[in-house]
Amino acid sequence: MTDFVSLPFYDLLHENGHVPGIREKLPPLLTGVRRSILEIGAGTGLITTSLADWTPAEIFALEPSAGMRGVLLSRLTARPELLKRVTVLPCDALSVDLAEPIEAMVMINVMYALEPDYRRRLWPVLAAHLEPGGLLVFTWRDGGPPAPRPLEELESRQVGRHTYTVLSEILESEGEACRARYLYRITDGDRVVDEEEIVGHAYRPVRETIEGELTGAGFVRADAPDGLLAWRLA
Ligand SMILES: C[S@@+](CC[C@H](N)C(=O)[O-])C[C@H]1O[C@@H](n2cnc3c(N)ncnc32)[C@H](O)[C@@H]1O
Structure with a gap:
């Protein structure tokens, strides 16, 4: 598991990395979300506790890595008032299993890790768990992968x-x-x-690829600031 190499570095290096920008850009997209949020690839919970601070929603923080989940649960333990409102799901995104349709889904810095075939199978699964009109937001950088x-x-x-x-x-x-x-x-x-x-x-798929996949799975593009893409289930 490569996790055990990178995990001790995670909060140290990411707290100052993508997190401040996400904490600025994401809250306006979640305005009005009150009932439930699925966070896919919650990692160590850097965004999870912010989601709980921004909204009154119940949060399902899905994270397949036991090491990441350990830090996430530690972070939640330090915020005991959140322990009733955040459920940590120990599975990968394709295996998600929820009792009720979700109001909004958030996926921050996760897509780079999803193989193309896995990603293509993921959108219909998310659509099946999202309520009609529900929101899907994820981080996005266009232009394909970096050159060597x-x-x-x-x-x-x-x-x-x-x-x-x-x-x-x-x-x-x-x-x-x-x-x-x-x-x-x-x-x-x-x-x-x-x-x-x-x-x-x-x-790192190009925009046409991702648009084709999401439209095919029943999503319609919504407005989002630079660095994020937002979609609603039709
Ligand atoms: C770079 S971290 C981002 C963590 C967190 N979202 C953040 O912004 O700090 C990527 C996370 O995605 C998770 N991940 C990788 N593949 C996944 C999959 N198939 N389903 C769900 N999560 C996955 C990893 O375990 C890791 O915690």
């Missing part, structure tokens, strides 16, 4: 005497997929305390 490039530093944070750094390299890029290498490095001055590597695929 050498190793570069993505982000670095100080923790006591140690520096936590993530570096990435794009090894190859073809169609909507790229193969990337990540280095998770902990240093104490010039001394490397620990360094581990992950190599994996990421997927």
